[in-house]
Amino acid sequence: xxxxxAEKVWDAHVVRKGDxxxxxAQPDLLFIDLHLVHEVxxxxxxxGLRLAGRKLRRPDLTIATEDHNTPTLDIDKPIADLTxxxxxxxxxxxxxxxxxxxxxxxxxxQGIVHVVGPQLGLTQPGMTVVCGDSHTSTHGxxxxxxxxxxxxxxxxxxxxxxxxxxxxKTMAINVEGTLRPGVTAKDxxxxxxxxxxxxxxxxxxxxxxxxxxxxxSMDARMTICNMSIEAGxxxxxxxxxxxxxxxxxxxxxxxxxxxxxxxxxxWNTLRTxxxxxxxxxxxxxxxxxxxxxxxxxxxxxxxxxxxSVPSPEDFGDENAKxxxxxxxxxxxxxxxxxxxxxxxxxxxxxxxTNSRMEDLRAAADIIRGRQKDPNIRMLVVPGSARVRxxxxxxxxxxxxxxxxxxxxxxxCSMCLGMNPDQLEVGERCASTSNRNFExxxxxxxxxxxxxxxxxxxxxxxxxxxxxxxxxPDPVVEPVQTPIRTDAA
Amino acid sequence: xxxxxxxxGIGVPxxxxxxxxxxxxxxxxxxxxxxxxxxxxxxxxxxxxxxFILNQAPxxxxxxLVAGPDFGTGSSREHAVWALKDxxxxxxxxxxxxxxxxxNSGKQGLLAAExxxxxxxxxxxxxxxxxxxxxxxDLVSKTVMCGNIVAPFDIDDYTRxxxxxxxxxxxxxxxxxxxxxxxxxxxPAFKPKTxxxxxx
Numbered sequence: 110x111x112x113x114x115a116e117k118v119w120d121a122h123v124v125r126k127g128d129x130x131x132x133x134a135q136p137d138l139l140f141i142d143l144h145l146v147h148e149v150x151x152x153x154x155x156x157g158l159r160l161a162g163r164k165l166r167r168p169d170l171t172i173a174t175e176d177h178n179t180p181t182l183d184i185d186k187p188i189a190d191l192t193x194x195x196x197x198x199x200x201x202x203x204x205x206x207x208x209x210x211x212x213x214x215x216x217x218x219q220g221i222v223h224v225v226g227p228q229l230g231l232t233q234p235g236m237t238v239v240c241g242d243s244h245t246s247t248h249g250x251x252x253x254x255x256x257x258x259x260x261x262x263x264x265x266x267x268x269x270x271x272x273x274x275x276x277x278k279t280m281a282i283n284v285e286g287t288l289r290p291g292v293t294a295k296d297x298x299x300x301x302x303x304x305x306x307x308x309x310x311x312x313x314x315x316x317x318x319x320x321x322x323x324x325x326s327m328d329a330r331m332t333i334c335n336m337s338i339e340a341g342x343x344x345x346x347x348x349x350x351x352x353x354x355x356x357x358x359x360x361x362x363x364x365x366x367x368x369x370x371x372x373x374x375x376w377n378t379l380r381t382x383x384x385x386x387x388x389x390x391x392x393x394x395x396x397x398x399x400x401x402x403x404x405x406x407x408x409x410x411x412x413x414x415x416x417s418v419p420s421p422e423d424f425g426d427e428n429a430k431x432x433x434x435x436x437x438x439x440x441x442x443x444x445x446x447x448x449x450x451x452x453x454x455x456x457x458x459x460x461x462t463n464s465r466m467e468d469l470r471a472a473a474d475i476i477r478g479r480q481k482d483p484n485i486r487m488l489v490v491p492g493s494a495r496v497r498x499x500x501x502x503x504x505x506x507x508x509x510x511x512x513x514x515x516x517x518x519x520x521c522s523m524c525l526g527m528n529p530d531q532l533e534v535g536e537r538c539a540s541t542s543n544r545n546f547e548x549x550x551x552x553x554x555x556x557x558x559x560x561x562x563x564x565x566x567x568x569x570x571x572x573x574x575x576x577x578x579x580x581p582d583p584v585v586e587p588v589q590t591p592i593r594t595d596a597a
Numbered sequence: 598x599x600x601x602x603x604x605x606g607i608g609v610p611x612x613x614x615x616x617x618x619x620x621x622x623x624x625x626x627x628x629x630x631x632x633x634x635x636x637x638x639x640x641x642x643x644x645x646x647x648x649f650i651l652n653q654a655p656x657x658x659x660x661x662l663v664a665g666p667d668f669g670t671g672s673s674r675e676h677a678v679w680a681l682k683d684x685x686x687x688x689x690x691x692x693x694x695x696x697x698x699x700x701n702s703g704k705q706g707l708l709a710a711e712x713x714x715x716x717x718x719x720x721x722x723x724x725x726x727x728x729x730x731x732x733x734x735d736l737v738s739k740t741v742m743c744g745n746i747v748a749p750f751d752i753d754d755y756t757r758x759x760x761x762x763x764x765x766x767x768x769x770x771x772x773x774x775x776x777x778x779x780x781x782x783x784x785p786a787f788k789p790k791t792x793x794x795x796x797x
Contacts, residue, residue, distance in 0.1 A: 140784075210792055260676075311693065338671075431613075495797065
């Protein structure tokens with residue numbers, strides 16, 4: 110029978126089919142290939158194992174890192190916030206007790222859990238990947254079935270290396286065409302969410318398809334899959350291809366030698382069959398897409414950057430109208446204000462959505478040789494310690510620092526403000542993260558979700574801006590190539 | 598897990614859609630390492646507003662939350678379910694729940710009952726006209742009752758069975774441990790392992 114990619118991955122992991130059929134069917138028991146763990150959603154799960162006298166079944170399929178709570182400054186000093194310090198220490202104790210590999214603050218492989226898995230080559234096509242974090246959907250970029258789980262499920266995976274799951278429906282997101290300069294993967298996914306709504310993907314696994322998706326790098330595909338959850342879908346994926354294999358090859362945990370060949374042979378089967386059908390389809394035209402930005406307090410409340418803040422009256426549905434009214438009040442915005450007239454206080458470049466090398470390079474290319482608006486505070490937080498090192502090797506840290514941005518250590522940082530990186534009450538932020546919920550980045554903070562290049566252009570102009578709003582020819586200091594006089 | 602068959606308690610009308618888990622419990626409370634004691638954290642930002650529904654008697658002693666569509670969106674934090682339970686809620690009614698929240702509720706014995714939005718509107722009106730009205734949520738018959746309103750609700754059969762029986766998921770799965778072991782033996786060699794660690 111013809112199958113979609115998601116169905117193929119699902120079927121390859123069924124340990125035990127649920128009894129019964131149709132609506133009465135019990136869930137299938139699925140094997141989990143990789144369990145990612147962090148400090149926030151794991152302590153109660155480890156405690157549950159301990160109380161029941163259970164072991165962690167597969168430490169060799171489990172990996173932990175510290176990301177949500179970790180400071181992005183002074184990482185060589187004890188964590189100042191005592192509850193954060195306790196939670197981090199609890200993770201360290203638990204990993205030692207249960208034999209789990211842990212990359213701690215200060216380690217070159219520490220960082221946001223969804224950046225660390227792929228960069229180590231642990232995330233591979235056709236796998237099942239879970240983590241107690243809703244942005245686990247990121248790993249779907251490799252053609253893996255990857256989803257966020259709650260702490261009870263974290264404990265279940267620790268004890269059994271399986272999950273009980275009811276099959277999902279499938280939805281194709283077809284994005285055809287070519288993105289214009291300055292338009293990115295972030296704009297694609299924000300436009301998709303605005304189109305189908307925050308609940309549009311509930312009960313579905315999304316498969317992103319079409320020429321615009323195939324043309325994207327792995328970093329960009331991760332940005333898109335990352336935000337599947339903001340459309341309500343627990344998972345979203347992209348079929349693996351040469352782009353995927355080129356990214357994988359040579360990574361520490363990528364298969365080697367004969368294993369590589371066997372893996373590629375299998376990965377090549379991970380495509381939706383031509384005659385397979387999806388339960389739903391959504392089409393998006395990449396050719397006409399513009400930079401996208403949110404105006405409200407959920408990720409579905411977005412418009413093109415060239416448009417204006419909508420009026421609640423624009424929404425037919427009573428609930429949507431009420432939500433828009435409340436959002437405008439919280440955001441301190443007037444209907445009809447051009448988005449580009451909105452002045453921001455802070456620019457945040459980071460998070461599991463947009464903190465990888467490509468994101469940092471894209472932003473650096475915009476700001477190089479230009480001046481930051483003096484009233485803007487800009488934080489640049491690489492997704493992992495490894496990304497930070499690579500960026501420094503390319504001199505990107507210097508570009509950001511010369512511009513006047515703060516170059517920080519890796520972690521989730523201001524995406525959710527569990528560490529000291531937070532917005533003040535009323536402070537407005539252009540953020541490359543994934544959620545513009547009330548108070549998400551700090552109590553009373555106001556978030557506009559944007560792409561890295563829009564974030565960079567905004568830091569220059571002080572108002573929400575796209576790269577096309579900038580002067581075409583920045584004054585670039587000539588690069589002074591040092592002349593070596595020693596006999597090399 | 599405690600068995601859930603039927604519950605009757607004061608209904609709390611929360612006229613809002615897209616109640617995300619950051620609102621149910623802000624991230625600052627996620628630093629705790631315990632599974633209980635989150636009652637102070639529930640809707641903590643909104644509770645600073647004196648006019649918020651949970652700051653008004655008799656709603657402050659409610660146990661049936663009646664919310665707008667897309668309840669529990671966003672973060673996977675199970676703390677959202679713990680906070681609702683610790684506060685005293687036994688069940689949440691909404692026309693649409695986020696998948697992860699719904700799953701977390703089922704694991705913790707909080708009944709997430711899917712009620713048609715038209716019925717939610719009727720219940721809202723009833724609860725606002727007569728504050729303190731009790732709502733009965735009967736999992737056996739999959740019915741909600743409030744004043745003269747009788748409305749059906751949806752829940753998947755498996756979760757319903759587990760709630761009615763009060764069953765522990767891990768215990769159920771471990772009955773099939775032989776199947777897990779058999780599956781493990783068939784996994785291809787090229788699949789990655791985290792141990793021993795390979796570094797860049």
